[in-house]
Amino acid sequence: MSTLDNAHPHSSHDTHTADPRRWLALPILLMGAFLPILDFNVVNLALPSIRKDLGATSAEIEFIISAYAATYAVFLITGGRLGDLFGRKRMFVYGVAGFTLASVLCGLAPSATALVAARILQGLTATVMAPQVLASIRVLFPASEQGRALALYGATFGLGNICGQILGGALVSFHRFGLTWQAIFLINVPIGLVAFVGALLFLSDSRAEHARRLDLGGVVLLSVALGLLVYPLVEGRETGWPIWIVAMLVAAPFAFALFVRFETRLAATGGSPLVEFALFREAGFGVGIAMAFALYMLSSFYLTFSVYLQGGLLLSPLQAGLATLPFAIAYFLASLASAQVMARLGKFALTVGFALQVLGFGVVLLAAAGMLANSLDIGLAIAGLGFGTVMPSVIKAVIGGVAPKHAGLASGIVISTFQIASALGVALIGGVFYSELGAGRGATAFGHAFAVALGCNVVLLAVGGVLSLFLPDQPRALRHS
Numbered sequence: 001m002s003t004l005d006n007a008h009p010h011s012s013h014d015t016h017t018a019d020p021r022r023w024l025a026l027p028i029l030l031m032g033a034f035l036p037i038l039d040f041n042v043v044n045l046a047l048p049s050i051r052k053d054l055g056a057t058s059a060e061i062e063f064i065i066s067a068y069a070a071t072y073a074v075f076l077i078t079g080g081r082l083g084d085l086f087g088r089k090r091m092f093v094y095g096v097a098g099f100t101l102a103s104v105l106c107g108l109a110p111s112a113t114a115l116v117a118a119r120i121l122q123g124l125t126a127t128v129m130a131p132q133v134l135a136s137i138r139v140l141f142p143a144s145e146q147g148r149a150l151a152l153y154g155a156t157f158g159l160g161n162i163c164g165q166i167l168g169g170a171l172v173s174f175h176r177f178g179l180t181w182q183a184i185f186l187i188n189v190p191i192g193l194v195a196f197v198g199a200l201l202f203l204s205d206s207r208a209e210h211a212r213r214l215d216l217g218g219v220v221l222l223s224v225a226l227g228l229l230v231y232p233l234v235e236g237r238e239t240g241w242p243i244w245i246v247a248m249l250v251a252a253p254f255a256f257a258l259f260v261r262f263e264t265r266l267a268a269t270g271g272s273p274l275v276e277f278a279l280f281r282e283a284g285f286g287v288g289i290a291m292a293f294a295l296y297m298l299s300s301f302y303l304t305f306s307v308y309l310q311g312g313l314l315l316s317p318l319q320a321g322l323a324t325l326p327f328a329i330a331y332f333l334a335s336l337a338s339a340q341v342m343a344r345l346g347k348f349a350l351t352v353g354f355a356l357q358v359l360g361f362g363v364v365l366l367a368a369a370g371m372l373a374n375s376l377d378i379g380l381a382i383a384g385l386g387f388g389t390v391m392p393s394v395i396k397a398v399i400g401g402v403a404p405k406h407a408g409l410a411s412g413i414v415i416s417t418f419q420i421a422s423a424l425g426v427a428l429i430g431g432v433f434y435s436e437l438g439a440g441r442g443a444t445a446f447g448h449a450f451a452v453a454l455g456c457n458v459v460l461l462a463v464g465g466v467l468s469l470f471l472p473d474q475p476r477a478l479r480h481s
Contacts, residue, residue, distance in 0.1 A: 021202045022140040026149060028198035030156045032092060033133045035099060035188055035195070036126045037157055040068075041164020044302040045317050046172050046181040048310040053181060056112035058434045059238035063116045065303060066423040066430075070230050071123030073419030074223045077274055077412045079127035080135065081214055088132040088139070089205035093196060095129025100192030106185035131412075139206040151339075158332030158388065165328050169321025218263055218274030225255035226420065233427035237435060279402065279410055284472040288398030289417050291350070291471070294464035295390060296418040297425035297457060301361075304433045304453045308368065312446025326377045327384035334388025342393040347471045349389060350397055354465030356386025361458050369451040370444070397471055429456045 019025070047061050056064075083091040102121040109115035134153065141149045171183040179186070229252040232245045239245060263273040280286045309320040334353075341349045360383025366372040367379060395414050402410045433453035437445060 018142045018145070019140045019204050021204065022145075024202040025140060025198075025204070026137070026152065028195055028202055029092070029133045029136055030152065031191055031195040031198070032096060032129045033153060033156045034160045035096075035191060036072075036130055037160030038164050038167070038191075039103070039122065039185075039188060040065075041161055041302070042168030042171065042184040042187075044306045045165070045168035045321050046184045047303065047306055049172050049181040049317065050112070050115070054109075054112045054115065056115075057238055059235050060112040060116060062234045062303070062426050062430045062434075064112075064119055065299070066230055066234060066426040067116050068119045068123040069299065069419050069423035069426065070226050071120050072127055073416050073423060074219060074226060075124060075127040076131060076416050076419065078214060078219055079129075080131035080412055082128060083132045083135055084207055085214075087205045087207045088136050089199060089203045091128050092132040092136070092203065093199050095125050095127075095132065096192055096195045096199060098125030099129055100189055100196065101125075103185045103188035103192065107179075107182040136203065136206065140204065151336075155332070155336060157391070158328075158335045162325070162328045162332055165321040165324045167321075169316070169318035172317035174318075213272050215263075215266065215272055215274040218259065218266070221255065221259040221262055222274065225252060225259050226423070228252040228255050230423050230427050233424070233431060237431055275413060275416075279413065282402045282410075284470065285398065285402055285410065287467050287470045288394075289414065291464045291467040292394055292398060292414050292417050293421045294460040294467065295354075295394065296421035297429065297460050298357075298387070299422035300425040300429035300433070301454060301457055303426055303430050304450050307433070308446045308450035312443045312450070314443075323376075324380070327380040327387075330381045330384025331388035331391075334385045335392045338389050338392040341389055342396065346473045347397050347468060349393055350468040350471070351465050353386045353389030353393075354461055354468060356389065357383050357461045358386075358458055358465065360384070360386055361454055361461065365451045365454045365458060368447045368454070370447060397468075425457075429453050432456055 043064065047064070050056055050064065051058075051061055054060075079091070079095070099122060102118055102125050105118040106115060106122065109118055137146065137149050137153060167187065168184055171187060172180050176183060228248045232249040232252075236245045236249070260277065263275050264277055266273045267276060267278065280289070305324065306320055309315045309323055310317065315323065338349070341352075345352065360379045360381070363372060363375050363379030364383065365379075367374075367376040372379075398410070398414050430453070433449050436449035436452045440446070440449070
């Protein structure tokens with residue numbers, strides 16, 4: 001999980017001298033980027049423990065992930081605009097405080113329903129916190145230093161992935177202070193407190209000169225449309241598809257159509273829509289959004305792989321976390337080299353990255369199905385190299401054909417697409433996994449369900465690779481920027 005804001009990259013601070021405290025502020029900002037990624041990864045490893053302790057259904061387990069992702073998707077752009085309007089430092093501080101409080105509520109949740117509600121609050125507060133990170137980096141650092149700052153920003157996602165795997169497994173396994181899954185949320189508290197105090201001490205405030213007003217109507221309509229789609233996909237199988245669930249699913253496309261019409265009319269009358277659909281007429285933007293969607297449906301992999309390792313292979317949470325390290329480490333290393341790969345290959349770097357994921361996850365699929373012995377780690381490493389190649393470069397590639405004045409907004413739309421795809425991936429492909437598993441138990445049943453679910457991801461990644469060929473190639477100078 002990563003975030004970019006839709007804020008205007010230029011503010012009144014851009015012409016000022018560089019902030020003398022900028023390198024002290026950067027670690028604090030990066031904590032704000034690190035927390036949501038850490039939280040996303042540790043949760044996956046704790047899901048079997050949560051299910052056992054809280055008596056959660058498989059639908060509630062899916063909601064613990066998808067409710068967070070859907071909330072994050074809907075309000076991400078709004079969070080960026082709040083920073084534009086009211087100040088990025090203020091919103092960052094509020095977001096960190098809210099995320100820390102929501103983490104405490106997650107750790108103290110007495111039921112699965114309460115945990116889902118607290119996760120929604122986490123998603124809301126993350127959208128206030130995370131968009132301010134990149135916006136503040138753009139303002140605090142002069143052009144000559146932004147490359148270094150942004151490289152550290154990008155590396156934070158790989159580091160969060162690795163820490164999430166190791167720390168998540170360790171916290172659940174070691175039972176410190178009698179805690180199991182609760183510890184994965186409470187670990188956010190000391191990090192959040194450091195970020196909160198550090199932001200007050202070292203972070204300078206900034207806001208956009210010409211910030212656009214909030215599109216509350218668009219936020220409401222998109223929230224309703226996503227709710228009508230995601231809730232039935234997660235809950236339908238569990239409840240036996242009653243008529244009201246089917247009715248929600250049928251209503252979803254009409255709600256999305258109403259959202260599109262509202263946004264289009266708002267733009268036509270000079271308003272500031274949540275999503276500027278005129279962007280989809282820019283070269284390759286629509287294709288790029290579809291490619292990004294196919295990529296981030298992969299979020300279901302983290303859910304299904306964790307359940308397969310712990311439920312089917314009977315690994316402990318710590319062992320499951322360590323088992324994912326080949327993917328996480330390869331992802332981290334590839335992300336560090338992705339800028340150079342993109343500079344050399346342009347859009348074809350994405351094609352290569354998708355191909356590596358298809359190959360790697362194909363090997364993982366065959367290993368889980370018992371067709372390839374002792375090849376799981378190799379497949380995960382290859383897939384990690386592919387994901388690390390694509391993930392840091394995808395936004396740059398997608399907005400390559402977009403007018404510079406729309407680059408910030410286009411980035412925000414791409415990141416929102418990631419989160420919508422994450423929610424739908426967990427709902428759809430997670431549903432496939434649990435449907436295939438049924439009442440089955442044992443390594444064979446779990447391996448079959450995981451292989452079928454991962455096969456869906458492999459097909460989507462192959463589609464993403466094909467779509468990457470239709471992106472406009474960037475000028476060589478832009479590739480190096």
